[in-house]
Amino acid sequence: MRPTITMRMKTSDEALAQAASDGDSEAFGLLARRHYDRLFRLSWRLTGHKADAEDLTHDILAALPAKLRSFRSDARFTTWLYRVTLNAATDRARKAQRRRAAREGWGQDYTRRAAEAADAAQAQDWLTTAMRALPAELRETVALTLGEDLTQAQAAEVMGLSEGTIAWRMSEVKRHLREMATEEAG
Template identity: 60%
Template structure:
């Protein structure tokens, strides 16, 4: 039985010019790159473009990986920063929130009640500021701990905890307003 090389080993080999190692690293993490991009940008098409851009830029960024954290934590930060840059280039956030409705398309086989709940959540998430959406994308979407999300976002763990508390309060308030 052959063991798969670690991410760190693949990074070292890729930095030494091993294209196969780089290809394996990208193949191993492409879905993760795409998921984070989609959750932050809110559009499948934009996420596909960003994932390709990140993969194309990755060879030049790999030397910035210092192994102080897991490779995936570093990669999340790269993707989140690339998504932030993309959003800043747009004049408004309207384009970024446009694709949140695509989530229902992916879940159309679920029961109608689940689809309705998902639709409500999507609308509620688009109303959140970008920093809260980024935090939710990593903590809930990628199931990261608050410490891991803090490292990926470049903020303190307390800030991540506060953001998640703020998200819960805002969603609870929105639900109460809609019931009234």
């Protein structure tokens, strides 16, 4: 006898992931509904644009049934899902960069990116602009620790790094923000 929807709603993510990887579409649907907002929120923080975040979230959900086969129950499902999201965002950014570079050439691409960065600085509030100016690894760290309220230990687990590296990255974020504020005030 199959569990009812109410019973399944209480089922752990890990158990649902296992059932979904075995082809249980109801378990997959419940996982997708349970984590859609989390995926979208992180995707938005990583891409900086709602439309890109929607596309990334849908791409992840479309690929998730196949990816679930690689899920190992030794980690929390959310930790694994964050890693999948980070990887997908990085892959998407690389592909977009290659397409832009091929289409416009290196010099034109650099000029265009500089103009877009200037437009974004005027259109966005200071913090959003500051976040975009951070190197990718610092932005990812901030998205997980501050945006998703993960502890440094949890962020380290998601990113496959040491907790000390996460602490160092957060101190680098603070340094970058102080420098930006000083430059703007000066």
